[in-house]
Amino acid sequence: MNEVSDTVNKDASPDEDKRVGVFVCECGVNIGGVVDTHAVADYAAALPGVLVTSVNKFTCSDSGQADIQQKIKEHNLNRVVVAACSPKTHEPTFRACIEEMGLNQYFLEFVNIRDHCSWIHMWEKEKATEKAKDLVRMGIERAKLLEPLQASEVPVIDKALVVGAGVAGMQAALDLADMGFKVYLVEKEPSIGGRMARFDKVFPTNDCSICILGPKMVEVARNKNIEIMSYSEVQEVDGYVGNFKVKIEHKPRYLDVGKCTGCAKCSEVCPVEVPYDFNEGFGTRKAIYVPFPQAVPLRAVLDNDNCINCKACAKACESNAIEYEQESAYSEVEVGVIIGAVGFKTYDPAPRADYGYGKYDNIITAMEFERLLNAAGPTGGHIVRPSDCKEPIRVGFVNCVGSRDKETNIYCSGVCCMYTIKNAQLLKEKRPETDHTVMYIDIRTPFRAYEESYNRARNLGVKFLRGRPVEVKEDPETGNIRVRVEDTLAGEMRNLEFDLLVLGTGVVPNEGINRLQQLLKLSKATDGFLMEAHPKLRPVDTTIDGVYLAGVASGPKDIPYAVSQGSACAGRATILLKNKKAITEGITAVVNPDVCVGCEVCIPMCPFQAIKMDEQAGKANVMKALCKGCGTCVAACPTGALEQDHFKNNQVIAQVKNVFRFEEVASPDYPSGAGTHVSPAGGYVDESSEDMGEQT
């Protein structure tokens, strides 16, 4: 370690010459196919301060990195410019690479000549090359002014918060708990289980959903390391990686959960009946009720909006659990990591009356079908049509409702093909006399046993018709649904009549996603779901350190995928929890007390309350642990006393000055170099020469 700090100190010395190496990456043909990388390297070699340049096929490869390290050694480089892809993906790689050579990792300047140049100017090779030269020049000038910084280490509280107790969140909580970490599992509904608790059977094997989920829910409840906070919502999140302070609201159930036994005697006597949300509005529940038979925790909840205050439940309750005066309670927990598994909702076809949903009785959604099919559902497992409660014979299924549609959502929800296949199979098996037609655009069955399930449905006699209905009408006499649909494979219009039409509604973001996004400052994609740090390589990380996403919160997924993500989050989180420390960026704001006049303009600017007045000195003081390094205070400081490390005024201005070839002649103090293997020339070039001169 001594060696490292020695080098840092030496580099920190203002008198030390700046010795820059420039490494231009071809990225195979990604850059090299458009930008003349050798011309860029030659150009860079002629700039002041540049001792060596190099062109690599893949700078990020072992040999590319070895080249950087060798040249650092050979030329005693103290600044490294890598002109390649995006720092968002590769900065850590090269920072580590130069750090191994004893250079401070912040002495790396990353220039993006791929995503911001070769890829977007594919057909303008000359212009792309010229632009790459400009970008590299900006980088070199900035690199020369970079200062050494130390990433700081912060302790990590070895506890986790999981938001959302659907199957993904439960899996994450269980894995973390089994590894010995304390988990707070927050669920906004009165019971854990999420959407999966409402499904009847799950594809492709058609297991009973609650039969496989129920034991997992019980396992969660039994696990001593998991604290379930049901009927609760996260209100505020403060802090940073390793040290989040979370305020949680526990909504009133209007009963003492310690006393309630879940016997449901209160429900029996309650005179109020409201549509049962758990059954998608089919059937009714009481104003005080147990969410569903397998609920965890198995406790009643009083729906105050519908309670008529008759107090019958209080009289019926043998354990005197009812507390009408209960109010929201709040608790605060401190955790090191947060896993967001806030789930989704299904597309609601009612507002637009898609295919006549909401207008005609005998059109239902797949989720409603699911509840009707369920033995614990409102009809005891009988599929009946809403208009006359008769069991339908001819059933139509429409796929891609609210998916793959420019009017609603353009993405594929990924699960609807499979659940429609499953639903048709199940009804066909229950009542072989039924006749099923699935109207689809494409059938998508990509994973194990999915295609087999599709074949099984076909073998059972389920008909698949490729086409989207163009007209759906109700026969007012019979309540039957008439569908006009183009059979695109046969190339003809069909007029079909169904007793019941089921809409395969897609997966859409829920309010929890918006809430989590705002609480944690996450990014959202255009589809409305939350964004991962990298779509391929960091699929459960977010751009916020210590925050992970599992399940449909980051886009439509089926159950195995969501469960895998739950486990993946637990694994990723464990890296921090087990190490008990996290490395945070060294980029923060700093005050120069000699210049600060104590005007306090910066203090209200800081969104994190990281600046306090040092009353004695009458100067502003930045608390490094709280500062997240946005630089908003720096821009506001009227005296220039505040600076943002790594984005100091002179560093930014150095780039600005070099965007266009109008910059003043650089100081000739930099050493000239000649040791480049791509360019025989190199070294200092007078910028008044035609190459760097003003455009005339």
Added chain:
Amino acid sequence: MSEWEPNILAFACNWCSYAGADLAGVSRFQYPATVKILRVMCSSRVEPSFILKALKDGADGVLVAGCHIGDCHYIDGNRNAEARINNTKKALEKLGFGGRLRLEWISASEGLRFSEVIKDFTEEIRNLGENPVKEVKENE
């Protein structure tokens, strides 16, 4: 003298707009080579002096791009940026640089939008013509 092409400097915040520009690249959404992107952590880091410096040095246009309001990685840095940029715009009008500064919210998922903003701004600058500073410089 070769045909004049607008020269635009774009300040892009690390979390949204820089990533949006990356996505434009990954998606190969082609746009004119008129823009150079300078990464800052937040759009609120952009000082009016940076913009003035760029224009003084001959930039034909300056774009400041940040996260959408409500999505800022730093809670409300972009609101500060908005206030600053709007004030700077007013000053620039008076200085004869009207229309050369633009503020846009571009998220990490809006690669297409990033490319479209650049195309649109390039055309706008093309219509405005060259930065008058250059003429002065040339006559000096």
